[in-house]
Amino acid sequence: MKYVRLSQTEDKMPTLGLGTWQAPPHVIEETVYQALELGYRHIDTAFNYNNEEAIGQAIKKWINDGKGTRKDLFITTKLPHVGNRPSDVSKFLTLQLSRLQLDYVDLYLIHVPFGFSCDPDTLTPVVDKKTGEYDLDLETNHIATWKKLEEFQQQRLVRNLGLSNFNEAQISKIIEAATFKPQVLQVELHAYFQQIELRKFCAENQIVVTAYAPLGSPGAKTHFVTKYNYSPDAFPDLLGLDEVKTIADKYGKTTAQVLLHFLVQDNVVVIPKSTSANRLKENMDIYDFELSTSEIDRLRKLDKGEEGRIFNFLFWKGVEKHPEYPFKLQVNDIIN
Numbered sequence: 001m002k003y004v005r006l007s008q009t010e011d012k013m014p015t016l017g018l019g020t021w022q023a024p025p026h027v028i029e030e031t032v033y034q035a036l037e038l039g040y041r042h043i044d045t046a047f048n049y050n051n052e053e054a055i056g057q058a059i060k061k062w063i064n065d066g067k068g069t070r071k072d073l074f075i076t077t078k079l080p081h082v083g084n085r086p087s088d089v090s091k092f093l094t095l096q097l098s099r100l101q102l103d104y105v106d107l108y109l110i111h112v113p114f115g116f117s118c119d120p121d122t123l124t125p126v127v128d129k130k131t132g133e134y135d136l137d138l139e140t141n142h143i144a145t146w147k148k149l150e151e152f153q154q155q156r157l158v159r160n161l162g163l164s165n166f167n168e169a170q171i172s173k174i175i176e177a178a179t180f181k182p183q184v185l186q187v188e189l190h191a192y193f194q195q196i197e198l199r200k201f202c203a204e205n206q207i208v209v210t211a212y213a214p215l216g217s218p219g220a221k222t223h224f225v226t227k228y229n230y231s232p233d234a235f236p237d238l239l240g241l242d243e244v245k246t247i248a249d250k251y252g253k254t255t256a257q258v259l260l261h262f263l264v265q266d267n268v269v270v271i272p273k274s275t276s277a278n279r280l281k282e283n284m285d286i287y288d289f290e291l292s293t294s295e296i297d298r299l300r301k302l303d304k305g306e307e308g309r310i311f312n313f314l315f316w317k318g319v320e321k322h323p324e325y326p327f328k329l330q331v332n333d334i335i336n
């Protein structure tokens with residue numbers, strides 16, 4: 001396992017973590033235990049994935065079985081869109097820690113820069129029954145929420161702090177106002193969407209970048225196409241790309257391993273999700289080869305910039321009207 005150091009705390013963050021989005025509780029409990037047995041030490045979850053409790057069970061069992069200690073692990077979770085306000089941070093963090101059965105998390109991220117009104121009974125967004133539009137919380141105040149997170153970092157309920165899906169202007173404002181600066185940014189990042197500018201900005205500000213959807217999120221396709229009526233053409237097949245296959249064949253690796261290695265060799269943290277025992281193993285085995293400069297150049301050329309983005313969050317109807325919606329919209333997005 002390789003690590004990156006986080007600013008301010010000097011904590012070590014493993015460059016490979018296990019993603020857990022779309023992994024239901026009855027499956028993820030076994031998967032997390034298996035992953036820990038294989039040597040994964042970093043788990044990425046979120047309030048919105050509805051699996052924190054099962055992940056907590058797996059961690060507890062692994063520690064109780066004498067396989068390792070809490071200190072060996074790096075656990076990330078996220079403040080949800082429905083809790084994106086200073087007055088709700090304590091409520092959500094307390095609930096998440098109790099679901100995870102942990103005294104602290106290693107990293108807490110604000111999941112998205114926008115906020116929705118929260119149904120207090122279900123802790124889910126309030127949606128207009130007639131229009132299907134999400135009820136936006138127009139009072140979202142990043143600095144006030146960040147200041148609350150700083151308090152919990154001081155109290156050691158959270159060791160490190162970060163952001164997810166924020167754009168450069170939004171991050172800059174937080175950096176300016178922060179006492180404890182953002183240490184990690186988690187964003188969509190893969191061969192078709194390499195986030196070159198944002199990564200440069202993060203490097204200049206000692207922010208570690210975590211790549212979500214590092215394989216192009218093949219599972220998201222089924223999810224978005226069936227649940228949200230997206231066109232299947234909107235999803236890339238990075239694992240099937242000839243350019244990546246040629247490189248993979250040369251090293252006796254799979255295309256997934258090349259796509260992950262391409263990011264970690266540049267100190268980007270990757271969090272591929274898998275619930276298959278074989279693929280968990282495969283996704284770990286990414287450190288024992290080096291790509292040549294010309295191979296790296298070839299992979300860099302796959303970048304499509306903004307056109308490579310999969311996750312624009314427009315499946316939350318009306319989200320683009322929020323003043324903190326972070327992405328520039330393209331004409332196709334608006335038609336969607």
Ligand SMILES: NC(=O)c1ccc[n+]([C@@H]2O[C@H](COP(=O)([O-])OP(=O)(O)OC[C@H]3O[C@@H](n4cnc5c(N)ncnc54)[C@H](OP(=O)(O)O)[C@@H]3O)[C@@H](O)[C@H]2O)c1
Binds near residue numbers: 018020257
């Ligand atoms: N902050 C955010 O807003 C945000 C958004 C999206 C995701 N995330 C985080 O990032 C993690 C990763 O993103 P993601 O899950 O969307 O996409 P991903 O990791 O790029 O892709 C996961 C999909 O690829 C399959 N897969 C995994 N390893 C494979 C391999 N070696 N060969 C072939 N297929 C493989 C998985 O299926 P099997 O399970 O069947 O192997 C799953 O369907 C998430 O799980 C979540 O923790 C964060």
